Amino acid sequence: MSGLHDAFDELVADVPVYGDLDRAIEQAEREERRRVGVVVGLSAAAAAAVIVGVLSVNGDASNGDDPVQTPTSTPTEVVPPATDGSIYFVADSAAGAELTAPLSHFQAEVEATPMDLYLSRLGQPVRRVVETKANERCPVASPDGSRLAYFSGTNLVVAPIEADGGLGSAELRLDLQDHGLYRPDAYRGTNGYGLVCPQWSPDSRRLGYLVILGDPGRFKQTLYDPVTAEVHAVSLDGEDRLLASFDVVDWDTPVLAWSPQGDQVAYTTLDGVWLAPVDGGSPELLWRTEEIDLTQLNPVDGDRPVSLVWSTRDQLAFTVRGFAPTEPDNPMSGGRDTYTLMVVDSGSGRVRLETAAGSALGIGGAGESWSPDGSRLVFTGPADNLVLYDVATDSLRRVRLNVSDGEKVDAATWSPDGQQLLARTFHQDHGISYVSFDVDGSSREVRTPPSWGLDWVGLDDVTWGSR
Amino acid sequence: MDREVELREFVTARGAALSKAAYLLTGDHQAAEDLVQETYVVLVRRWQKSGVLDPEAYVRRILYSRFVDGWRKRRLFELPWSSPPDTPGEDEAAALTVRLTLQEALAQLTPRQRAVLVLRFFEDQTETQTAAALGVSPNTIKSQTRVALQRLRDLVPETVASFEGVES
Numbered sequence: 001m002s003g004l005h006d007a008f009d010e011l012v013a014d015v016p017v018y019g020d021l022d023r024a025i026e027q028a029e030r031e032e033r034r035r036v037g038v039v040v041g042l043s044a045a046a047a048a049a050v051i052v053g054v055l056s057v058n059g060d061a062s063n064g065d066d067p068v069q070t071p072t073s074t075p076t077e078v079v080p081p082a083t084d085g086s087i088y089f090v091a092d093s094a095a096g097a098e099l100t101a102p103l104s105h106f107q108a109e110v111e112a113t114p115m116d117l118y119l120s121r122l123g124q125p126v127r128r129v130v131e132t133k134a135n136e137r138c139p140v141a142s143p144d145g146s147r148l149a150y151f152s153g154t155n156l157v158v159a160p161i162e163a164d165g166g167l168g169s170a171e172l173r174l175d176l177q178d179h180g181l182y183r184p185d186a187y188r189g190t191n192g193y194g195l196v197c198p199q200w201s202p203d204s205r206r207l208g209y210l211v212i213l214g215d216p217g218r219f220k221q222t223l224y225d226p227v228t229a230e231v232h233a234v235s236l237d238g239e240d241r242l243l244a245s246f247d248v249v250d251w252d253t254p255v256l257a258w259s260p261q262g263d264q265v266a267y268t269t270l271d272g273v274w275l276a277p278v279d280g281g282s283p284e285l286l287w288r289t290e291e292i293d294l295t296q297l298n299p300v301d302g303d304r305p306v307s308l309v310w311s312t313r314d315q316l317a318f319t320v321r322g323f324a325p326t327e328p329d330n331p332m333s334g335g336r337d338t339y340t341l342m343v344v345d346s347g348s349g350r351v352r353l354e355t356a357a358g359s360a361l362g363i364g365g366a367g368e369s370w371s372p373d374g375s376r377l378v379f380t381g382p383a384d385n386l387v388l389y390d391v392a393t394d395s396l397r398r399v400r401l402n403v404s405d406g407e408k409v410d411a412a413t414w415s416p417d418g419q420q421l422l423a424r425t426f427h428q429d430h431g432i433s434y435v436s437f438d439v440d441g442s443s444r445e446v447r448t449p450p451s452w453g454l455d456w457v458g459l460d461d462v463t464w465g466s467r
Numbered sequence: 468m469d470r471e472v473e474l475r476e477f478v479t480a481r482g483a484a485l486s487k488a489a490y491l492l493t494g495d496h497q498a499a500e501d502l503v504q505e506t507y508v509v510l511v512r513r514w515q516k517s518g519v520l521d522p523e524a525y526v527r528r529i530l531y532s533r534f535v536d537g538w539r540k541r542r543l544f545e546l547p548w549s550s551p552p553d554t555p556g557e558d559e560a561a562a563l564t565v566r567l568t569l570q571e572a573l574a575q576l577t578p579r580q581r582a583v584l585v586l587r588f589f590e591d592q593t594e595t596q597t598a599a600a601l602g603v604s605p606n607t608i609k610s611q612t613r614v615a616l617q618r619l620r621d622l623v624p625e626t627v628a629s630f631e632g633v634e635s
Contacts, residue, residue, distance in 0.1 A: 005591065008491060008589040011569060011570060015499070017483045017486050019482060027508050106561055245513070284511075
């Protein structure tokens with residue numbers, strides 16, 4: 001349509017050249033300085049703050065003597081959806097249509113097959129709802145309970161949840177390979193290393209997702225050479241927004257979380273926790289880790305956030321992974337990974353909780369989960385104990401779950417109605433199950449038969465159906 | 468070559484075209500200037516950090532996505548030139564009439580429709596390139612183009628009549 005082109009040309013014939021590159025350079029540098037300033041300010045505020053509960057590595061988790069602190073923000077009104085107790089999860093397809101096919105631990109470890117998507121409804125046997133060769137991962141039910149998002153290979157798929165719990169035809173299918181993935185095998189492989197699960201916006205209208213790009217111009221020669229990661233938000237009609245891009249290295253897997261208002265997406269990098277506005281604007285660094293010097297011998301040992309959840313009371317919880325060398329001045333002396341749980345107000349950046357460094361992290365990187373009303377956080381504490389943090393009283397206590405001898409619990413996630421915790425339990429002789437408990441740990445409902453088909457999966461691979 | 472030198476060369480080469488596209492999108496000199504400046508800040512940040520493989524596509528993506536996503540909310544698209552310049556000459560007046568009419572019609576399109584038309588018919592981007600710049604599928608571009616052109620025909624039939632007969 002050359003006529004329209006000519007008309008456009010005529011419209012812009014007198015348009016001057018806008019923009020001032022020098023000013024843009026100054027502004028970019030000023031913003032960077034401001035970010036650093038914000039972080040310095042936050043650190044000072046954190047240091048000045050009344051220190052919050054500290055979880056003893058060896059002792060009981062209870063910390064009821066700490067002063068009561070009032071939350072700084074009003075909780076977003078939460079209307080708990082009705083729930084039928086549905087959970088969707090992935091399991092090794094060799095476990096069969098009802099997760100009951102014989103499967104040894106050895107088979108699951110050595111001959112693992114692609115994962116399929118399963119459904120458990122109260123009072124009904126487990127059944128498989130998606131079976132492909134593509135490797136299904138990361139099911140996430142929308143907050144309104146109407147849809148399920150999941151990965152099928154490198155495709156991000158959204159399908160409606162039907163009345164019987166089955167899935168309808170895909171409404172959205174986005175092949176992340178179109179972005180030029182750096183590590184497509186993460187989506188095809190069984191253990192899903194490097195996979196970043198998508199997250200629904202609170203209004204159930206968008207999905208936040210993260211891709212690690214191949215970036216062919218950036219040649220990776222060592223473990224420490226970064227590639228580019230991008231945070232996107234896609235609506236159900238396919239409108240895709242790039243929210244942020246940053247560097248990522250092989251040994252770090254970033255994660256993301258939506259704000260309760262749906263106007264920001266938080267994500268983790270080696271620098272710390274960032275907040276990116278959904279409607280445009282520059283991401284801001286909310287919380288910064290100790291800087292990792294990539295020229296040091298073991299940068300992989302530097303502190304970095306490895307999980308992230310955002311409460312309806314505008315608080316972010318995340319686990320910081322660190323390293324404690326056996327000999328502090330000798331990085332080659334060996335040592336152990338450490339995990340510290342942080343709770344930070346998203347508005348002020350104030351640190352509300354910083355536990356002592358422990359040795360545990362919920363499997364699959366999903367170590368913590370907020371109650372739907374944002375009043376409590378459950379996370380995996382030392383010695384694989386589940387610990388409950390109460391925001392109002394700023395106290396910690398251990399959750400004593402009703403488990404059998406030899407059964408371990410490694411992580412839990414809150415039900416949409418706030419009444420139950422869904423935990424992954426492990427028994428060396430029988431296998432792995434999902435078990436739901438009342439929040440006080442008393443009542444117990446085994447949701448899936450024990451199976452080694454749940455090996456290689458974590459709490460990122462299970463979701464409550466939300467209705 | 469030094470990164471900043473490359474950046475300056477790119478901006479020198481592309482600044483005028485970016486400015487024109489920004490003006491067509493916003494319909495307002497101040498808004499266009501702000502859009503270009505904001506785009507430069509993002510570009511600088513990225514360029515300084517890691518360089519940009521395809522700066523043309525990258526800067527287009529920044530400019531258009533910021534316009535469609537971010538600027539829509541600021542209600543910057545009220546009709547420009549509500550007070551036309553004083554007493555233009557006869558030829559100038561005729562040209563201004565066409566200009567005002569098409570500009571007014573553009574202002575009544577949605578931001579995304581306007582972005583599609585500017586990308587397709589001013590920047591001469593293919594459907595695939597337009598889709599990449601706006602982060603949507605080529606099929607969406609196809610339908611948005613059709614709808615946007617029809618809307619233009621409804622709003623300024625005489626002006627658009629001169630475009631008819633060429634592919635759309």
